[in-house]
Amino acid sequence: MTNVVSIKELSKRFGRIQALNKVSFEIPSNSIFGLLGPNGAGKTTLFSIIADFLKADAGTIEVLGIDTRYISRLQGRLSILPQDAQFQRNVPILDQLVFFRLLAGRTKKQAREEVIHSLELVGLKSVAKRRASTLSHGMVKRLGIAQAFLGSPEVILLDEPTAGLDPASARQTRDLVKQLQQHATIAVSSHNLAEVQELCDHVAILDHGNLVLAGSVDEITRADREYNLSLSRPLQESELEKLTSIEGVRSIKMLSIPAARQSKQSTDYLITLNLSADHLDQDAVIAPVLRTLLDISVTPRKLTEGRSLETQFLEVTGAQSDSP
Amino acid sequence: MNLKKINIAHVRLISLYWSRYTVRSGSGLVYLMIALVFGLSVAHIIIMPVERLMALQKKQMGQENPQLIRKTIVDIGQPIIQFVLRIKSFEQVTKEAASLQPRLPNDTSNTSQSGNNTSGFDPWTNFLIEKKPALLSVIFLILIFGMPFVISFLAFNQISGDVQNHGLRYLLLRTERCNIFFGRFIGTALFSTAVIAMIVATITFYLGMKTRLYPAPDLAIWAVQGFLALAILMVPYIAVCSLISASVNSPFLSLVLAKVVIAGVLLMAILGGFAWKPAKYILYALPWGWQNNLLHPATVHWLGAVFASFAYTAFFLTLGYIRFETRDL
Numbered sequence: 001m002t003n004v005v006s007i008k009e010l011s012k013r014f015g016r017i018q019a020l021n022k023v024s025f026e027i028p029s030n031s032i033f034g035l036l037g038p039n040g041a042g043k044t045t046l047f048s049i050i051a052d053f054l055k056a057d058a059g060t061i062e063v064l065g066i067d068t069r070y071i072s073r074l075q076g077r078l079s080i081l082p083q084d085a086q087f088q089r090n091v092p093i094l095d096q097l098v099f100f101r102l103l104a105g106r107t108k109k110q111a112r113e114e115v116i117h118s119l120e121l122v123g124l125k126s127v128a129k130r131r132a133s134t135l136s137h138g139m140v141k142r143l144g145i146a147q148a149f150l151g152s153p154e155v156i157l158l159d160e161p162t163a164g165l166d167p168a169s170a171r172q173t174r175d176l177v178k179q180l181q182q183h184a185t186i187a188v189s190s191h192n193l194a195e196v197q198e199l200c201d202h203v204a205i206l207d208h209g210n211l212v213l214a215g216s217v218d219e220i221t222r223a224d225r226e227y228n229l230s231l232s233r234p235l236q237e238s239e240l241e242k243l244t245s246i247e248g249v250r251s252i253k254m255l256s257i258p259a260a261r262q263s264k265q266s267t268d269y270l271i272t273l274n275l276s277a278d279h280l281d282q283d284a285v286i287a288p289v290l291r292t293l294l295d296i297s298v299t300p301r302k303l304t305e306g307r308s309l310e311t312q313f314l315e316v317t318g319a320q321s322d323s324p
Numbered sequence: 325m326n327l328k329k330i331n332i333a334h335v336r337l338i339s340l341y342w343s344r345y346t347v348r349s350g351s352g353l354v355y356l357m358i359a360l361v362f363g364l365s366v367a368h369i370i371i372m373p374v375e376r377l378m379a380l381q382k383k384q385m386g387q388e389n390p391q392l393i394r395k396t397i398v399d400i401g402q403p404i405i406q407f408v409l410r411i412k413s414f415e416q417v418t419k420e421a422a423s424l425q426p427r428l429p430n431d432t433s434n435t436s437q438s439g440n441n442t443s444g445f446d447p448w449t450n451f452l453i454e455k456k457p458a459l460l461s462v463i464f465l466i467l468i469f470g471m472p473f474v475i476s477f478l479a480f481n482q483i484s485g486d487v488q489n490h491g492l493r494y495l496l497l498r499t500e501r502c503n504i505f506f507g508r509f510i511g512t513a514l515f516s517t518a519v520i521a522m523i524v525a526t527i528t529f530y531l532g533m534k535t536r537l538y539p540a541p542d543l544a545i546w547a548v549q550g551f552l553a554l555a556i557l558m559v560p561y562i563a564v565c566s567l568i569s570a571s572v573n574s575p576f577l578s579l580v581l582a583k584v585v586i587a588g589v590l591l592m593a594i595l596g597g598f599a600w601k602p603a604k605y606i607l608y609a610l611p612w613g614w615q616n617n618l619l620h621p622a623t624v625h626w627l628g629a630v631f632a633s634f635a636y637t638a639f640f641l642t643l644g645y646i647r648f649e650t651r652d653l
Contacts, residue, residue, distance in 0.1 A: 053493055054652045072329065072500050079497055085490035091345050096494075099341050103334055103498045147494060 004029045004155055004185045005050065010059035012045055018209050019045040022059070025204045025214040027155075032181050034200035034217075035189040036309075038317055041206040043189040044083050047157050051080045063155055074155075076104055081148040083159040083189075086140075087132035093143055094119075094128040097150065104151055118146040121176060123169075137164045145173060149180065156180070158188045162195060174199055197221070197309040207317045221306035227273040227286065228255075230302035231293070234269045239296050243273075246292065248285035250274045330506065334499045338507025343514040346478070349485070355478030356519055362474055363523035366466045367530070370459055373400060375535060393537065398453055401462040405449050408465045409616055451621035456546045457538040461619070463527060464550040468615055471520075471554060472561045476582035478516055479565030482508045483648060484578040492653050505648045509566045509641065516562060517555045524551040553618035556629075560611050560636035561586060567644035570651075586610065611636050 005027035012020040020042045027033045035043050048054040050061050052071035061068045063078050071078075087096055094115060101111030119125045122142040132140065141164050148156050158177070162170040177186055177199060190196050196203060197217060204214035213220060235243075235254065243252050255270040275285055286303070293300050346352030377396050381388045445453065452461035483505070486492040495504055528547035532540055564585060569578045589610045596603030607613040617629035 048493075051493070051497055053496060055650070071497070075498060080493070082490055082493040085493040087494070088345065088349065088491060090349065095345075099337070100494065100498055102337055103495075105333075 002029050003027060004064055005033075005187070006062045007046075007050075008060050010046070010049065010061065011057045012042075012049060012054065012209075013057055020049070020056075020206075021209040023206070023209070023211045024059075025211060027185060027187055028202060029185050030181060031185055031202045032177060032200045033185070033187040034196035034203040035187060035206065036191075036193065036196060036203055036313055037189075037206035039191075040208070041317075042209045043206055044159055046206070047080065047159050047187070047189060048082070050157060051078070051082070053082070076151055077153055078155045078157070079148045079150070079153040080157040081144045081159055081161055083163075085144070087143065089133035090131050092129050093124070093132055093135070096132070097143075097147055100147060100150060114150060115146075118150050119143075121149065122146045123172065138166060138169055141165055142169060142173070145176070149176075152183060154184055156184050156186045158186060160189055160191070162190065162192065170195070193310040193313055203309070205313060205316055212316045213312070217309065218306070220312055221309055225275045226306050227275070227282075228302075228304045228306075229271050229273065229289075229293075229300055231269045231271060232299040232301060235271065235298065239298070240271075242296070243289055243292055246285065246288050248276055248282075249289065250276045327502075329500045330502050331500065334503040335507045335510065338499070338503055339509075339511035339514060342482075342508045342511030343518075346511065346515050349481065351478055351481045352515055355474065355516075358477050359471070359474050359519050360523060362470060363467060364526065366470070367463050367527040370400065370462050370466070371531065371535065374459065374537070378535065397458045397537075401453055401458045402445070402449060404462050405452050405465055406446075408469055409448060448621060452619065455621070457531070457543050459531060459535075459537065460528065460543065460546050460550060464553065464619060465616070467523075467550075467554055468557055468618065471558060472586050472610075472612075472615075473583070475516060475558050475561045476565055476579060476586060478519075479512050479562045480569060480579040480582045481575045482512055482566055483569040484572055485575040487653055488573045488575065490653075496653060501649050501653075502645060505566070505570065505645050506641070509562060512562050512566075513559055516558045520554045520558065521551055524554070550619070556633050557611065557615050557618055560633050560640065563637040563640035563644065564610065567640045567647065570644045570648040 003026035007026070008024050010020050010023045011018070023042070023046065035046065037043050045054060049056045050063065050068060052068050063074055066073045068074070087093065094112075097115040097118065098108070098111045101114050102108065104111075106114065116125060116128065119128050122145050124139060124142055124146060127135065127139065132143070135143065141161070145158070145161055148158060161177070162173050165173060174195065177188065180186060188196065188200065200217055202214075202216050203220060205212050240252055240254070243249060251274045253272045253274070255272055273286075273289060275282060290300055290303075374393060374396055377393060378388050381392070452458065452465070483492070492504065524547055528543055531537070532543050565578075565582045568581045568585065569575075572578050572581065589606055590612050593604050593607035593612065596606060605613075611633055614629045614632040617625045618633075620626050620629065
């Protein structure tokens with residue numbers, strides 16, 4: 001898998017604040033790449049430097065093999081949904097998007113057709129002639145997504161694409177992103193960890209301008225080696241030993257459940273199964289574990305692959321979970 | 325500055341889009357209103373006394389007295405022209421104005437003398453009063469003095485507003501920064517030119533149809549020259565605003581700075597000149613020192629003023645572009 005974006009030793013400072021500190025990672029082609037981090041981690045700064053809105057103090061970025069200091073060579077190949085960028089308030093949105101396509105060398109007719117198609121994809125065709133000032137926040141967000149998808153760019157950067165969208169629109173956006181993955185590499189920054197885990201195949205986690213973790217989602221969440229089981233009752237020490245003795249199981253850990261969760265899910269007891277890295281067939285391990293549990297009259301209620309991205313995120317950023 | 329990056333097609337598209345939607349952005353509408361009110365008010369103040377005199381003559385004598393009308397126009401125009409052209413000081417002009425006697429419609433005692441007086445003017449004043457339609461000359465001179473203050477209402481927000489609300493970010497991956505900068509500058513200049521054309525056409529049409537003081541061809545030719553002078557003059561001031569707008573993020577600050585710079589240079593030159601004579605050369609930091617030459621009778625002076633306007637424009641645009649190209653957006 002080749003890399004379409006390559007970031008090396010990137011640094012940016014705003015006064016006393018080190019927004020990015022020697023950040024390096026790659027974005028593989030045709031992937032959906034998630035950029036995670038708490039507020040102020042440097043996600044938007046990073047996207048802004050990739051798009052040449054901001055100038056880096058040090059380091060280099062190559063997109064599709066082109067140094068972004070020569071950003072004009074990426075016209076039509078790289079697009080972005082900038083965070084908090086406003087459209088011209090009193091100009092019809094159709095005119096604004098048509099103008100963007102005219103800049104790409106399209107005729108008026110072609111530009112109009114492309115824009116209508118793009119607006120249709122995000123459900124805004126019916127308001128094409130309205131001014132941006134009359135659109136709701138969610139509609140403006142979808143308009144931003146429509147402009148990012150215009151002209152089938154090869155690399156698309158989406159800065160918080162679902163922030164402020166209602167659940168249905170957010171779902172529609174995620175589906176659209178998945179659909180577009182076949183034709184483009186997409187990088188998404190988001191606070192919504194569940195969304196990133198669902199959508200992305202690769203992630204990077206930034207914290208206070210430093211890259212703390214980067215890799216495939218499977219690697220980071222250990223999807224192939226770790227399983228979480230929700231049980232109907234807690235396990236005795238002897239029962240745990242019995243499960244650990246199953247071939248392929250490296251260790252089993254009873255999870256402490258946060259007090260907030262206990263009150264809501266008092267009948268659920270969690271264990272984490274760690275499988276041996278050299279055991280290739282996970283099913284051959286999981287099946288005897290489940291059978292053993294049933295034999296000792298424990299009902300498995302839920303089985304999930306890997307850690308949640310949230311767990312990993314909180315671990316590497318040292319933040320506290322505020323989810324219920 | 326790498327001019328190779330300029331894409332003419334993009335500059336054209338951006339300038340047309342910008343001039344088309346400037347009114348909708350608010351600043352264009354404000355400029356349109358202020359420029360129209362200013363231009364037409366000046367015309368009203370200059371033309372009204374002549375109109376009233378003509379009406380009075382018709383009422384009292386049944387016909388107009390062209391010599392007296394001409395004399396009135398000279399009385400109104402001459403001090404204004406000589407003050408704006410800095411031929412006479414404000415003190416001299418007010419003294420002369422105070423010595424003027426109110427004239428009755430049938431009073432022709434001074435008319436022949438006044439005719440001799442105009443020929444005694446300096447060649448530039450004589451050109452503007454005698455050779456060209458004087459009323460239009462006076463209006464043009466006042467507009468040339470006043471429009472630089474008005475233009476900043478249009479040009480202050482070429483870049484800064486879109487930097488503040490990040491709207492430029494939708495454009496930055498679609499075209500070069502130089503195309504945005506120069507496209508918006510040209511779009512602003514186009515809009516300004518259209519508004520000036522509207523003002524000049526309205527005044528000329530009114531003067532031609534209502535007063536019928538001047539032959540239509542003379543009026544039309546001088547109107548075109550005046551329009552050109554105003555249109556050319558606005559360009560360097562728009563460039564100053566481009567520089568300011570590309571340097572600050574806040575549109576309000578950009579407007580204030582544009583006002584302070586344009587008026588400040590003039591004020592510093594005038595007030596500084598009282599204390600220390602060489603301070604009057606501050607005037608040349610902007611086209612203030614050259615701009616009246618855009619109505620000069622000698623072609624060489626006119627060409628010099630045109631060249632100066634474009635030189636100022638090139639200077640401010642270069643500074644503005646370098647700032648815009650290298651800054652965070």
